Amino acid sequence: MHTLLRIDSSIRIQDSYSRRMGDYFVSQWTLKHSNGTILERDMARAMLPHLSQNTVNGFFDDSIFSEELSLSDELIEELYQSSEILITCPMYNYGIPSSLKAYFDLIVRTKKTFTADSGIKGLLHHKKAHIISVMGGVHSVPGGMNPLEIHVTSILNHLGITDISYFPLEGTAFPQDLSEKTKSVETLICKHLN
Ligand SMILES: Cc1cc2nc3c(=O)[nH]c(=O)nc-3n(C[C@H](O)[C@H](O)[C@H](O)COP(=O)(O)O)c2cc1C
Structure with missing residues (x-):
């Protein structure tokens, strides 16, 4: 059974290129x-809380309970x-949206999604991820990844x-x-999935 988790993070609900490519x-x-x-998480429609010390304490201490920890679970x-996981990610101020970072901060969790007993070992095996990164300018070097891809890849690898x-x-x-560029991305998606 295939299940795709779609995670959107553009603050624009209308006229967003990352959402359009996600659609x-x-x-x-x-x-x-x-x-x-299809499961959906929309960081603009339902903002997640930023990480707090109490939440991080709860990551390491099973006796601590909080709404944030239940949400993390x-x-x-x-x-x-x-x-499979689809992440649509616009660039804001040279990085990923803070709402998406808040999501990552709640899911990168020791003993749940990775272990650090003898080096970092991710626990989310056999999953595919797809990153749609969208930005106003051009930030990638030829043949290399752009800063959003580098950041999100590091987190996914960690898991x-x-x-x-x-x-x-x-x-x-x-x-x-x-319009040429969006068509190229659509062609790339089509080829990848077929
Ligand atoms: C608050 C804000 C900050 C932005 N910062 C950058 C930036 O640092 N570099 C860039 O290339 N584009 C930047 N942009 C432009 C967006 O990346 C661009 O509009 C992109 O299409 C947004 O994704 P969306 O179309 O899915 O909403 C910024 C846009 C906003 C609203």
């Missing part, structure tokens, strides 16, 4: 997995249920996820060749 990805994924399940359970595909859309601030 396209899901439409193609659904064609391939007609009986698949819920998010982690959702990850374990998913066979044991190494099967990652990349769909960057750079230069949304320049409308002249944007």
Whole structure:
């Protein structure tokens, strides 16, 4: 059974390129997995709390209970249920949205998603991830990853996820060749899923 967890983080609900590319990805994924399940987490519609000392204490002490820890448990359970993860990620001020960072801060959790007994070992095996990164300017070096891909890849690797595909859309601030660029990303998604 295929389950795709879609995580959106653009603050724009309308006219967002990352959401549009995410919609396209899901439409193609659904064609391939007609009986698949889609789970959704939208960081703009339901903001997650930032990490606090009490929450981190709870990561290491099972006797501590809090709403944030229950939320962390819920998010982690959702990850374990998913066979694939789609992350749509715009660039804000040279990095990932703080809302997406808040999500990562709640799911990167010792003994739950990784262990550090003898070096870091991720526990989320056999999952695929797809990163749609979108930015106004152009930030990647030719043949290399852009800063969003580097950051999100580091976190996914930490969790044991190494099967990652990349769909960057750079230069949304320049409308002249944007429709060509979005078509190229759609073609890339289509090829990847078929
Ligand atoms: C608060 C804010 C900060 C941004 N910072 C950057 C930036 O550092 N570099 C960049 O290339 N684009 C930056 N942008 C432009 C966005 O990355 C661009 O508009 C992108 O298309 C947003 O994704 P979306 O279309 O899915 O909403 C910024 C946009 C906003 C709203």
